[in-house]
Amino acid sequence: MSNPRSILKAITLIGLLSLGVAAQAATPAPYAAPAKGTRTIYRNAALIDGTGGPMRRGMAIVVDGDRIVEVVGDRDISAASLASGKVVDLGGRYVLPGLIDSHVHVATPPDRKRAEAVLRRNLYGGVTAVRDMADDLRSVAEITRASLVGEIAAPDIYYAALMAGPSFFDDPRTAAAAMGVTPGKVPWMQAIDDSTDLPTAVTLARGTFATAIKAYANMPGQTVAAIVAEAHRQGMPVWAHGAIFPATPADVVAAGPDVISHVCYLAYQASDAVPGSYQKRVPVTYDRFGKTGSPVTAALFKQMAERNIILDATGRVYLDYDARAKAHPEKPALCTADLAARLIAQARAAGVQISTGTDGTASADDPWPELYDELVYLVEQAKMPAAEVIRSATLVGARAAGQEKHMGTIAAGKFANFIILAKNPLENIRNIESITTTVKRGHAYPRADFRLLTKDELGDDE
Structure with a gap:
């Protein structure tokens, strides 16, 4: 039998801890939402x-x-x-409405101070929600909770659990996002092949409280299709790269994910060949695209529009590609901002919904959210009307995050998420x-x- 004194000591400790939790809960969070009735x-x-x-x-x-x-x-x-x-x-x-960045990474590797600073900058710049596209979800989940209850000033976060082929997990970023455990063998970052029990894999991903599964790299088309089918069976959206190597853009579109990221990945369908893995990517074949794109990509965009697949275009990424290519001309860009703009215009013409994702972080001394770069790019280079870009950054962003019921427009019943401009x-x-x-x-x-x-x-x- 246990020592009664030890039991009493344990009960006392539990009571003190409970009082501490109660006291903490009673302390109002500085950024909490106002109470109903206010x-x-x-x-x-x-x-x-x-x-x-x-x-x-x-x-x-x-x-x-x-x-x-x-x-x-x-x-x-x-x-x-x-x-x-x-x-x-x-x-x-x-x-x-509050702006939505549909492609961020806040924890690869985890750095809580920097993540909170970037998220705070986003919020004070009008970004009220973000879609985190795979990170160390141990860290992301805690930041998400802190934002939700108002402990920190940050947008709401909707995040993805990653699935990729086993060969992808040589990528050093996966080690950074799974530090202390084995990349590819954790619920938020799983290696998938023909032997994987997909119902269990999706269930494990759901257990991280992820909003969606991200289909990332180094998987054939049939595996991508199987992931999408099982995730949808379990009521979970799928966010996918436009090419998953060796899965082609056509394979990805046919699989029917809810959102596809990176417009230039779709250009591989019209290139000489689709690389066999993420690590073996090469520049797209530029001379296959005229001023209005390619008939091949036009067919892909038509299918996306018919299936209501949203395009997370990430134009800002290609501005970064241009800058790196200018600094290192010996390393040609995988794609250019100009070609991305032409493809975005072609997607729009086909009726594809376009969200505003950035997939990058501005310098620490930049006072504005990265999303502003994306908005300006879409208007000034992709020639989208400002009203349409605002819709992309609000309503379409909410749809991309699966949150249209709660945000994206200013309407009765939705969260009071909006920004005021002079x-x-x-x-x-x-x-x-x-x-x-x-x-x-x-x-x-x-x-x-x-x-x-x-x-x-x-x-x-x-």
Whole structure:
């Protein structure tokens, strides 16, 4: 029988720990959403609601707790609504839904201080949600929780568990994202081949609280199709690369994932050959593409539109490719920003929905989110109208993250996620930098409160 004194000591310790947890729970998180019943009425707004429709002036947005409860014209708002909470007169400023970056990596390798700094910069720049495209999910899950309960100032995070062929796990990034354990043999980063029990593999991925599975690299088409089928059977979306090597872009589209990333990967279908693995990628065959793309990619985009597969184009990536190629001309870029823009235009013409993902992190001394680069690129190089780019960064981004029910447009019932600008972004997308306030889940974040961390504070050696 156990020693009674030891049992009493254990009970006392548990009681003290419980008191500590209770005390911690009683301490309000600094960035928590307002309680239900806390109402704020934002009046006199020029509303760009995210649907792609025309801007509406003289609008009011009524927020209760973390949700929008009413969107009406100022003239139609009731006296009872006005008397029910705090009134904020926007003086005709421009309001649009919170922005969504549909391609980020916050923990490869995990660096909590830097991740929080980048996420804080995103939030104070108007990004209220991000789609994390595979990382060390031990770290991402904790940051996601801290953001959700308001312990840190950060966008909401929706993240993927990765699946790839066994040969991919020689990539050093996988070691960084699975430190202490074996890459490819953990629930958030699984090696998949013909012997894999896919129902179990998908169940393990679901156990990480991932929103989706990311099909990444070094798998044949039939394996990609099997992953998509099993994930969908278990109610889980699939986010895939446009080519998975040796799986071709046509194989990926045929498999039917919910979102496909990296527009230039689709160009491999019209190239001389699709590389046999991620590690053996080569530049696409540029001379196969005219000013309007290629008939081969046109066929792929037509299929994507028919199947409602969203394109996470990541134009910003190809700006980085151009910069590296300029610095190292002996190493030609895998694709160029110019070709990516032509392919995006071709995708748009086919009716493909395009989200705004970045897949990169700006310098520590840049005050603005990386997403701004993507928005400017889509308008100025891919020639998308500003209204369409805003829709891509809001409604389509919400669809890409599987969150359209809760965000993406300014409408009753959705989270109170919106941003306030001093200048009209429809006239110039660069006016996004006139942001004065971000509202996320009803909590207001004035831009004036933002302070950029220095490189020294971040321990950044850039």
